[in-house]
Amino acid sequence: MRGCGRCGAVRRGSRRYSAPVASEPPDGPAPNPSDAEPAGGPVVGPDGVTRVDAVVVGAGPAGSAAALQLARAGRSVVLVERGPFPGAKNMYGGVIYGRILDSLVPGWTEEMPIQRWVTRRQTMMLTESQAMTIDFRTEAWGEPPYNGATAFRGDFDPWLAGKATDAGARLLCSTTATGLIFGTGDAGRRVVGIRTDRPGGELYADVVIAADGVNSFLAKEAGLYPTADAANYTVGVKEVLSLPRTVIEDRFGVRGRHGVDIEIIGATGEVPGGGFVYTNLDSVAIGLVLSLPKLAAGGRRPEELLAELKAHPAIAPLIDGGEPQEYSAHVIPEAGFDMMPQLVGEGLLVSGDAAAMCLAAGLWLEGVNFAIGAGAAAGRAAAVALDAGDTSAEGLSSYVDRLERSFVLEDHRRLRQAPHLLMGERIQQKYPQMVCNTVERVFRVDNPLPKQRIHEIVLDEVRRSGVRAADLVRDGWAALRTFG
Amino acid sequence: MTPPPSITPDISFESLMDHTEFRVDADRAHITVDEEKCRGCSVRGCVVACPARLFVPTSDGGILFNYEQCFECGTCYLVCNEEGAITWTYPEGGHGVVFHRS
Numbered sequence: 350m351r352g353c354g355r356c357g358a359v360r361r362g363s364r365r366y367s368a369p370v371a372s373e374p375p376d377g378p379a380p381n382p383s384d385a386e387p388a389g390g391p392v393v394g395p396d397g398v399t400r401v402d403a404v405v406v407g408a409g410p411a412g413s414a415a416a417l418q419l420a421r422a423g424r425s426v427v428l429v430e431r432g433p434f435p436g437a438k439n440m441y442g443g444v445i446y447g448r449i450l451d452s453l454v455p456g457w458t459e460e461m462p463i464q465r466w467v468t469r470r471q472t473m474m475l476t477e478s479q480a481m482t483i484d485f486r487t488e489a490w491g492e493p494p495y496n497g498a499t500a501f502r503g504d505f506d507p508w509l510a511g512k513a514t515d516a517g518a519r520l521l522c523s524t525t526a527t528g529l530i531f532g533t534g535d536a537g538r539r540v541v542g543i544r545t546d547r548p549g550g551e552l553y554a555d556v557v558i559a560a561d562g563v564n565s566f567l568a569k570e571a572g573l574y575p576t577a578d579a580a581n582y583t584v585g586v587k588e589v590l591s592l593p594r595t596v597i598e599d600r601f602g603v604r605g606r607h608g609v610d611i612e613i614i615g616a617t618g619e620v621p622g623g624g625f626v627y628t629n630l631d632s633v634a635i636g637l638v639l640s641l642p643k644l645a646a647g648g649r650r651p652e653e654l655l656a657e658l659k660a661h662p663a664i665a666p667l668i669d670g671g672e673p674q675e676y677s678a679h680v681i682p683e684a685g686f687d688m689m690p691q692l693v694g695e696g697l698l699v700s701g702d703a704a705a706m707c708l709a710a711g712l713w714l715e716g717v718n719f720a721i722g723a724g725a726a727a728g729r730a731a732a733v734a735l736d737a738g739d740t741s742a743e744g745l746s747s748y749v750d751r752l753e754r755s756f757v758l759e760d761h762r763r764l765r766q767a768p769h770l771l772m773g774e775r776i777q778q779k780y781p782q783m784v785c786n787t788v789e790r791v792f793r794v795d796n797p798l799p800k801q802r803i804h805e806i807v808l809d810e811v812r813r814s815g816v817r818a819a820d821l822v823r824d825g826w827a828a829l830r831t832f833g
Numbered sequence: 834m835t836p837p838p839s840i841t842p843d844i845s846f847e848s849l850m851d852h853t854e855f856r857v858d859a860d861r862a863h864i865t866v867d868e869e870k871c872r873g874c875s876v877r878g879c880v881v882a883c884p885a886r887l888f889v890p891t892s893d894g895g896i897l898f899n900y901e902q903c904f905e906c907g908t909c910y911l912v913c914n915e916e917g918a919i920t921w922t923y924p925e926g927g928h929g930v931v932f933h934r935s
Binding site: 433436438564566584587589629632634645648673675678 | 856878879881882925926
């Protein structure tokens with residue numbers, strides 16, 4: 350087996366499988382991580398207890414934005430990250446829309462580590478042998494003030510966390526938060542800190558911000574999440590394939606730092622979901638997002654479905670010859686508003702994917718911007734509560750007000766039906782075929798027969814698709830109400 | 834339905850996984866599986882849905898699993914239909930998957 354010299358992976362070659370055990374795993378000795386942030390030591394008081402104003406768990410975009418706001422407010426804040434560096438555990442669908450950074454990190458367009466500015470946006474409907482693409486491009490998104498950029502999270506997340514540490518936050522990497530610490534007596538449900546897997550790793554704080562990602566064990570431990578229902582989640586899988594920069598520019602029709610984002614429907618077989626292709630500087634990322642219950646019940650593996658997308662005649666020429674660089678997977682909180690937990694607890698705020706703030710609304714697939722917006726609101730709300738000396742749920746409640754007044758909850762509330770609509774069988778299975786067949790017949794020349802009238806083709810294809818007219822109207826109306 | 838996967842290594846998938854870095858914690862498996870519960874499960878969503886192919890059924894009705902090349906995504910416990918059959922926590926800080934270009 351070929352090793353990867355660049356990343357120096359530890360484990361190579363054929364894998365080992367273990368027999369299951371019914372008992373708890375043995376507790377290994379606490380590690381002494383070599384990548385730990387040396388300047389990240391928390392403050393130990395004279396009583397031997399480590400206290401700060403705020404602990405933020407997770408140095409993703411939500412956590413770093415929260416820590417940045419708290420540090421700017423003059424508060425002592427520790428940002429805890431379980432990866433060896435921010436972004437090490439993160440994977441996403443590829444585009445960061447940075448407008449929210451205008452106020453938070455002025456001048457961000459000059460320094461954010463990007464791959465390419467997206468100037469070309471495509472929405473593609475696939476069938477087995479057809480593709481219908483809506484292709485939009487604008488030079489405006491390739492110059493200030495810009496719109497969105499592709500970026501590696503292994504570059505972007507450390508950059509944003511660096512803004513927080515520049516402002517005075519302390520970043521503790523290679524540190525997993527293993528649980529919440531609750532107060533005693535009357536304050537029994539009040540969060541007063543976190544446990545970590547570091548030796549003596551209890552951190553006490555007046556407020557804890559859980560930005561610990563889609564699985565948020567902290568929000569669940571605090572009782573803020575209803576039971577996790579697999580139907581609310583998708584899993585994203587992605588391959589990054591290296592290609593020469595000039596080849597990418599020729600195949601995707603862009604130059605310089607301009608890039609392309611392609612969102613795909615009809616690429617996931619029987620499993621509801623979607624696909625994506627986007628350009629990095631010298632690599633192309635291709636991936637799928639798949640609904641968990643149908644994936645688990647369907648018998649087709651994620652990598653099999655991805656291999657089919659890669660082999661599709663509309664996609665294969667784009668990635669031909671690409672050398673695999675990284676394969677990744679991550680769960681996505683797909684259901685948005687309807688799966689959000691309680692956002693505020695006693696001494697606790699939940700933010701980012703931990704609060705299901707990723708927006709999976711078909712036309713708009715966003716997440717990093719929502720995490721930044723929510724995290725910044727959490728940091729501000731925590732700072733105000735600390736100033737007032739009240740970090741109870743009541744004292745922290747301005748967090749929700751801030752989100753309600755911002756795009757975070759406004760967009761999520763307005764688009765709450767979008768995930769259900771887009772994961773439905775007709776949009777997933779029927780409409781791509783119906784649209785592709787219609788377009789194929791419109792552009793096909795059937796001489797000596799004369800041209801068929803377009804409305805006749807449309808009606809005929811609707812009939813052939815098996816979609817009832819009433820459902821077509823219902824979906825159209827739902828789409829108009831949601832997106833219109 | 835496709836036939837259940839064999840434990841014979843799939844060369845193309847293994848070479849794909851080779852490009853992802855895993856800093857394995859040799860002391861602790863962050864996934865534990867309750868074999869008794871798995872034996873009573875006919876669905877086995879974890880086997881097909883895990884994007885890292887970490888769960889493999891055995892001919893005698895059990896399940897073998899590997900925790901070392903885990904993406905830490907959480908798919909397995911979310912699709913598990915037997916309450917508590919899969920116990921899943923994060924690896925120790927600094928261990929587990931490390932993405933660089935994702």
